[in-house]
Amino acid sequence: MNLLTVSGSPHVYTEESVSKIMYGVLFSLIPAALVSFYFFGLAAIMVTLTAIVSCMFFEFIIQKYLIKGPVTVFDGSAIITGALLAFIVPASLPLWMVVIGSLVSIGMAKMTFGGLGKNIFNPALVGRVFLMISFPVEMNLYPKPTSFSTQLTDIITGPTPLAVVKEGVAQGEKVSDLLPEVPEYVNLLMGNMGGSVGEISAFAILLGGIYMLIKKIITWEIPASYLGSVVILAGILWMIDPEVYVDPLFHLVTGGLMLGAIYMATDMVTSPMSRWGMIVYGIGCGFLTIVIRIFGAYPEGVAFAILIMNAFVPLINRGFKPKRFGEEVKNG
Amino acid sequence: MKTFKLGGVHPPENKLSQSATIEVLPLPETVTIPLSQHLGVPANPVVKKGDSVKAGQLIAKGEAFISANIHSSVSGTVQKIDDVTDTSGYRKKAIVIKVEGDEWEEGIDLSKDLIKDITLSPKEIVSRVNEKGIVGMGGATFPSHVKLMVPQGKTAEFLIINGVECEPYLTSDHRLMLEKAEEMLVGIQIQMRALNVEKAIIGIENNKPDAIEHLRKLLTEYPGISVEPLKVKYPQGGEKQLIKALVNREVPSGRLPIEVGCVVHNVGTSFAVYEAVQKNKPLVDRVVTVTGKGLKEPSNFLVRIGTPIANLVEAAGGMPENTGKVVNGGPMMGKSLSDINVPVTKGTSGILLFLQAETSRKPVHNCIRCGRCASICPMGLEPYLLAVLSSHNRFEDCEEEKIMDCIECGSCLYICPSGRPLLDQIRIGKNETGKLIRSRHK
Numbered sequence: 161m162n163l164l165t166v167s168g169s170p171h172v173y174t175e176e177s178v179s180k181i182m183y184g185v186l187f188s189l190i191p192a193a194l195v196s197f198y199f200f201g202l203a204a205i206m207v208t209l210t211a212i213v214s215c216m217f218f219e220f221i222i223q224k225y226l227i228k229g230p231v232t233v234f235d236g237s238a239i240i241t242g243a244l245l246a247f248i249v250p251a252s253l254p255l256w257m258v259v260i261g262s263l264v265s266i267g268m269a270k271m272t273f274g275g276l277g278k279n280i281f282n283p284a285l286v287g288r289v290f291l292m293i294s295f296p297v298e299m300n301l302y303p304k305p306t307s308f309s310t311q312l313t314d315i316i317t318g319p320t321p322l323a324v325v326k327e328g329v330a331q332g333e334k335v336s337d338l339l340p341e342v343p344e345y346v347n348l349l350m351g352n353m354g355g356s357v358g359e360i361s362a363f364a365i366l367l368g369g370i371y372m373l374i375k376k377i378i379t380w381e382i383p384a385s386y387l388g389s390v391v392i393l394a395g396i397l398w399m400i401d402p403e404v405y406v407d408p409l410f411h412l413v414t415g416g417l418m419l420g421a422i423y424m425a426t427d428m429v430t431s432p433m434s435r436w437g438m439i440v441y442g443i444g445c446g447f448l449t450i451v452i453r454i455f456g457a458y459p460e461g462v463a464f465a466i467l468i469m470n471a472f473v474p475l476i477n478r479g480f481k482p483k484r485f486g487e488e489v490k491n492g
Numbered sequence: 493m494k495t496f497k498l499g500g501v502h503p504p505e506n507k508l509s510q511s512a513t514i515e516v517l518p519l520p521e522t523v524t525i526p527l528s529q530h531l532g533v534p535a536n537p538v539v540k541k542g543d544s545v546k547a548g549q550l551i552a553k554g555e556a557f558i559s560a561n562i563h564s565s566v567s568g569t570v571q572k573i574d575d576v577t578d579t580s581g582y583r584k585k586a587i588v589i590k591v592e593g594d595e596w597e598e599g600i601d602l603s604k605d606l607i608k609d610i611t612l613s614p615k616e617i618v619s620r621v622n623e624k625g626i627v628g629m630g631g632a633t634f635p636s637h638v639k640l641m642v643p644q645g646k647t648a649e650f651l652i653i654n655g656v657e658c659e660p661y662l663t664s665d666h667r668l669m670l671e672k673a674e675e676m677l678v679g680i681q682i683q684m685r686a687l688n689v690e691k692a693i694i695g696i697e698n699n700k701p702d703a704i705e706h707l708r709k710l711l712t713e714y715p716g717i718s719v720e721p722l723k724v725k726y727p728q729g730g731e732k733q734l735i736k737a738l739v740n741r742e743v744p745s746g747r748l749p750i751e752v753g754c755v756v757h758n759v760g761t762s763f764a765v766y767e768a769v770q771k772n773k774p775l776v777d778r779v780v781t782v783t784g785k786g787l788k789e790p791s792n793f794l795v796r797i798g799t800p801i802a803n804l805v806e807a808a809g810g811m812p813e814n815t816g817k818v819v820n821g822g823p824m825m826g827k828s829l830s831d832i833n834v835p836v837t838k839g840t841s842g843i844l845l846f847l848q849a850e851t852s853r854k855p856v857h858n859c860i861r862c863g864r865c866a867s868i869c870p871m872g873l874e875p876y877l878l879a880v881l882s883s884h885n886r887f888e889d890c891e892e893e894k895i896m897d898c899i900e901c902g903s904c905l906y907i908c909p910s911g912r913p914l915l916d917q918i919r920i921g922k923n924e925t926g927k928l929i930r931s932r933h934k
Binding site for chain 2: 168169174232274276277430432486
């Protein structure tokens, strides 16, 4: 008779696995990718592929030759980092810079901390901020959307809608005079504007977000509290003076807010564990995003806002515990 | 539909044996009756080697407050009283009896007649339940008479009857509710009288609609008892979760259900109470589900205590060749066995056979901090944190994070996408934290 296995309970396990979650996230990114390939053409495809391949390559090299441990490049997490990094840089960015961004994302932000699950900061955002500081010129040129462009060089670039409004207001112009200079809201929602590869279409990103909510890959707390606090804060400022502060809807559909709120801030590894922790973290992200967008030096504040809140996650986890059973006795 | 609020999971139900009627298993050649089949102090033997015993005869006495009497489940000769491997895998003292015929102790009513009139007083009921060795049949095996005595200064308002059977695969309680419903209802009335309560609620998950309907039809004759269908969610059969689901009260951390006016008994226990009080029959047999995907005939058997588990497996079609694991109990909380020649005890609700392909755990990956373990923990704990604290020997922090509240339901290990051994580490942590707490009282 063969020997029986003896192990602790439970004896059944969910079908869910790390790679299933990761590939679920990747699948949900398809609408956003398609929109960006439509508006930025071949250049967007090249940037995305370069980032994915180099992220996987660097993870492989580091795991195989530096750490000499198990290689997990196909668990999907490096692919996500690559895709998300590509989504938050301009499609016109030279590919060698994309490679450097990938090295920073994987090498510095992920593997130095111990690999998947151990990093404090979102790897894709670290890569982006590194590129922003190192190559400020290239990182501030955003291609104008066309359809199915195959152009890879001499792409026509221009400022993003957020930058148009921010600079205009800084020079004393009125918001109502500036808005005609940017695409209409429907176009902004669908992604017909200058911006980073995958962040332009709030609509496509929302589709992906709904898919992830249904599949229970993410929960509602972080996106809702993040977007909600942006709307409330921007709304208060807008009601104070609509000629200085642009309306909240504009904030929602421009820049990297939607991608940040649905994909970056919800990164499991770098966000809080408990429901109230997630809500506090989301509000913090929303608050910092508006503060940087309106009062900071950069037109866009999503990347910094999330990275700053990432740093607070261990404290939030300590301060906001789940409600324990039988702790507060409510009877009746 | 009612359920508990905090956490919970829904593993595939796999109730393969739910339509298999309860069959009486033939007597084995020998029975091995452990002296410790209940929570608390082991019973002391009152027979010796060579004695002949009858079925239903007292063979070991539970002398401590939390202990239980043990009766012979067969008639025959005591072969030895010795250390024998039991379902826990440890060698513990047991009485081995060679079966000869099937002669019962006098005064035990073996007829199938339903006796509805309850003649005993509350005190007499408690002492009868004690005398007949009744323990919690859901698996925890806590001596039942202790739970029928309300501590001074407390009052019981509700008798909660656990017909949830939230463990996947298991169907013994389900079959009992269908086939022995009236006996069980009389048993509940007996318990109500002992506890002096007006209301009893039977909680049943709505994956057993036939049991809910069957009991509801009978209820008109049993005032004070109601049936409440519950949404299927594990671990709803946990005492604290069931109370929360049925009467929306939360048992405070570290306290007992009586604190919120509730006493919880299992449907199997209610049936055993009926037999003890109305039929004078001690707890010498029970219903056991034998199930598994590779098994020819997943079944429910009425088995004498002490029967080797191998006999049950044989009766259900034999052990499939590619069996990888055998579990005593359900898949979420049951204990795996190293040997199937160990005896059925009072707490054996099911025998579950897993094929080799179902046996291994998932490969372990890094924790990706997805927080699923914390969101499904029915006690509102943070399993990922407790597991890390425990593996770093930080038991004072474990205590602070309420590790002792863990009910070991296994939901965290079940749900973890990284296959981390969360509950294994938490168990070690609970053990060490328990030692730490006890050392302070010395």
